[in-house]
Amino acid sequence: MSEKILQLSSMGIKFGGIVAIDELNLEVNEKEIVAIIGPNGAGKTTAFNCITGIYTPTSGDIYYLGRSILNVKPERITALGIARTFQNIRLFKELTVFENVIIALHLRYKDNLFTSTFKLNFKKEEEKIKEAEKLLKSQNLYKYKDEISQSLSYGLQRRLEIARALATKPKLLLLDEPAAGMNPQETNELTEYIKRIRDEYDVSILLIEHHMDLVMDISDKIYVIDFGKLIAEGTSKEIQNNDKVIKAYLGEEENA
Amino acid sequence: MKIKFLIKNLNIILSVIMILLCLAFLFIIDANNGSNKYLITIIEKSLVYAVVALSMNLVIGFTGLFSLGQAGFMAIGAYITAIFTIPIKFRESIYYVEGINADLATMTLPIPIAIILGGLVAAIIAAIIGIPILTLKSDYLAIATLGLSEIIRAVIASPMMNTITNGSYGLKRIPSFSGVLECFIYCGICILLMALVINSSYGRDFKAIREDEVAARAVGIDIFKAKEISFVISSFFAGVAGGLLAMFMRSIESRTFSVNLTYEILLIVVLGGIGSITGSIIGSFVVNIGKEALRVFDKPFTIFGFMVDWPIFREGFRMVIFSILLMVVVLFFKKGIMGGKEFTFDNIIKFFKKKGEKHE
Incomplete structure (x- = not known):
């Protein structure tokens, strides 16, 4: 078994009375490409913000290389080796x-x-x-x-x-919708590009993405969240055949 | 080979020549200081204001912290410089109200040391006060620093400080510069030091924070530490510039350092270009020379042999014209004269090259 880079153990966050993320369990292993998918507002970016220390989870824990990084400041988390990009380029x-x-x-x-x-x-x-x-x-x-x-x-x-x-020089790279606003050809290039940076820079990658082709193509593992809850996890094949996922997410697209 | 070397370092060579020309020019007016009193006054004032403007630009323009406390930090520097440099023989007559504090009565420091001490005290106060207030954002930070500046002024003016700051009576007979050259050297050192900080890796961090705090943290910049450093350096130089201003004015009182002074400096910063070192310097000269040059409009004047004697051309009208000109400048150069760019010979050469290419 390769080393666990990141582990979320029943991490949750509430804003006031609203549960943004509920009991999220997630794992990223060394040199894996892991995707988080889910409809808009499902809590994907919130999860990223928790991991990078912008928000502090209200329950559960986050482990990076076996160490809890709860309550560590964002700049320290970057120093530890977690880097990120933003949904609306910053x-x-x-x-x-x-x-x-x-x-x-x-x-x-x-x-x-x-x-x-x-x-x-x-x-x-x-x-x-x-x-x-x-x-x-x-x-x-x-x-x-x-x-x-x-x-x-x-x-x-x-x-x-x-x-x-x-x-x-991160060990874990978080990409928030890297293909947003790109045309199909650029998206295809991005697939190769992400694989290339994983191999060249020895990073594990956790990404949020809406382009299903891209996600299915590159992910070793996919997590699906809806309304802050994890509804499925597995390889792209397993996800594609998961009833819950089809209902909650992919199904809507097929109907559309 | 030699020519190549010349072209490569043209920027440095031309800059050195420029500085030498400045020095020569100042040397000449220094030598004839009898006939050039007016000119010397304007140059000295512009130089001192350039230092404060740059110190303000460091926090506002380069770090993106909207701080309006400059006048307060200047007051600290000015009073410390004054207290330690006024010749002992004059002290009794200056502190005529309650007398001078016995410990201070005979204490003097060499001018440069007194100025640096003023800067250090301002920096220490900034460091302490920065811890709570630098977490504030934009307008809230502006109000907090403005308040701080007024508190400092009020403390200096309070009757309880009579034996130290002479309260609201002010301090007189502060030793002045030996000549405009001395002023140039002090101000030049300050500007050079700030320019070096801005061009260091710390300066780059400041700019990153100005552009995007969230992204700055995401690349591992400790934004609190960087903001604190920027604020402390800025306050240090504001304190030093306060000392220089005291030497320039020779007499100071707490009212000198009211909010108006901060606004005057802010005007220079904005006019010169937010985030431009040379912009602040040019802005300072433009504002100070402009105010003097417009004096002709304060009274009836003759133009092409015609006497213009409209009732509006009376004392104070120059400020109306000055304000209109400012509005015009801000309308047409939205980012100030320099607009975040620097005035270097490299940029001038590039500018003309581009123009040349367009014509071809």
Whole structure:
């Protein structure tokens, strides 16, 4: 059995009286691609926000590499090795592509204010620049290096956001609807792309996605949630044949 | 080979030449300071304001924290500089109301040390107060810092502080700069230090926070720590600039550091360009020179031999024109004069190259 990267054990979160997520159990193993699917408002992004520390679950626990990460601050969770992208892309809009990536490298190349101000850290700075350039090259973003990130096309912005997340050297990468707003061809490319980053960067991937073709194609395991409740889990085949899922989710699409 | 080297470092070479030209220019007016008093005053004021404007730009423009406490931190720096540098022989006559605190009566510090001490005290106060208030967002932070600034001013002006700050009577006979060159050097060092911070990896973190706090945390930036650092550095330089302002004005009172001062600085920051170092400097000169140059409209004036003597051209009318000009600038340059960009020779060369390409 490979190592468990992430484990949610009956994690739940309530906002006031509303139960957003109820008793969610989920596991991500090493180098797995795991998908969370479910209708809009099912609580998928909320689950992501719990894992990355933006929200604190009101019940249950979250284990990362066997350690509870409940009540750990978002920036510490990133430092531990969980990186994410956002549903509605959150780049540093007015900064260049290069700056977006190099900022994410600060985490692993710590400087103090003095050496950083007086440029006594130039060797570290050179390493950072090299690594950022390498990362941009591997993501085919190098030619846009000096562009303002906001001016990139939608697909490129998504890719830059993933590159920025990879710069923190995560063990687990959370992708929130990476294919949103992409055309079928771009979606196909994304399938290969996600597999490639898993192999190249040795990360496990947990993703939320609505494109069923993509999910069925790349996921080792799929979790289906509806109204905050886990209704099914399994491989793509098992999910496709699960009555509950067809009723709650896929069925609606077939009727439509 | 040599030419290549020249072209590669053109930016640095031209910048150095520019600074040397500035120094030479200031040296010349310093030498004839009798006939250039007016000019010297404007330059010194612009330089000091440029330091404060940049310190404010550091929090507002680069870190995205809408802080309006600059005047308060300046007051701290100004009073500390004044208290420790006023010559001992004048002290008794200045503190004529209740006398001076016995411990302070004979204590003096060299000017640069007094200025730095002022900055440090401002920074310490900022560090303490920053812990609770930097978690506030935008407008709420503005109100909190504005309040802080007023509290500092009120404390300085309170009768209980009479033996230390001379309460509401103000302090006089603060030693001034030996010449405009000295002012230039102090201000230049401050601006250079802030520019270095802004261009360091910390500066990049600040900008990331300005752009998107959630994303900044997601890439592992400790946003609270970064905000605190930015706020403390900004307050330090506001304190230092307060000391420089005290030296420039030679006499200060608590009213000098009212909210109006903060607004005046904010105006420079916005006019020059939020998030532009050179913008703040240019903004400071534009505002200070503009206010003086428009003085002609304060009284009837002659243009092309015609005497214009409308009743509106009286004392204070220049501020009306000044305000109209400001509105025009803000309407046409929404992001201020520099709009977040920097004035460097590299950018100028790029600008002309692009223009050239278009013509071809």
